[in-house]
Amino acid sequence: MTATHPTTRHLVGRSEDVPEGGRHVVDVAGTTIGVFRFKGRLYAYENVCPHQGGPVCQGRLVPRVAEVLDEDKCSRGQRFDSDDLHIVCPWHGFEYSVATGAHPGHRHIRLRDFPVDEEEGNVYVTA
Ligand code: FES
Numbered sequence: 001m002t003a004t005h006p007t008t009r010h011l012v013g014r015s016e017d018v019p020e021g022g023r024h025v026v027d028v029a030g031t032t033i034g035v036f037r038f039k040g041r042l043y044a045y046e047n048v049c050p051h052q053g054g055p056v057c058q059g060r061l062v063p064r065v066a067e068v069l070d071e072d073k074c075s076r077g078q079r080f081d082s083d084d085l086h087i088v089c090p091w092h093g094f095e096y097s098v099a100t101g102a103h104p105g106h107r108h109i110r111l112r113d114f115p116v117d118e119e120e121g122n123v124y125v126t127a
Contacts, residue, residue: 009126015118018042021085025057028114028127034058035116035123038085038098044116044125045087045101050109054091062086064097064104087111 010028017024018037025034025047032047034057049056063080070076086095086104096103101111115126 007126009117009124011122012125013123015121015123018123021061023057023061023087024123026125028125031127032057033114033125033127034087035125036061036085036087036098041099042116042118042123043098043101044114045096045111046114048112049089049091049094050103050111051089051092051094054089056087056089056094056096056111059088059090061098062088064095 008029012026012028012033012035013024018035020037020040023034023036025032034045034047036043045057047055047057063082064084064086065078066081068076068079085098087098088095094103096111101113103109117124
């Protein structure tokens with residue numbers, strides 16, 4: 001959860017505006033927020049990359065790239081990990097897990113998150 005204390009629940013769209021594996025970017029109380037749905041769960045992050053402030057929530061969504069190792073720990077190439085969807089910041093390519101908001105190599109670098117929920121076909125962000 002964020003260090004700040006959001007207080008107001010805002011309607012940000014209909015459930016169908018946030019398809020599985022997709023995103024919906026909205027302005028909420030003066031802050032641009034990306035709402036994502038992955039494996040049926042909703043996540044909401046400020047559209048500001050911790051690197052240099054790029055519009056991270058508008059970047060490409062791609063599965064995490066994982067190294068394939070053999071029994072001797074030698075690389076046998078790479079594969080996509082469909083269990084971990086990443087947002088790729090369009091400015092310099094920093095990646096963040098949609099499910100955690102964290103950079104995969106530096107877990108202390110993370111997106112600012114917001115509470116998000118869904119009720120009767122509507123999506124709400126508390127900010
Ligand atoms: S501002 Fe996002 S990677 Fe640099």
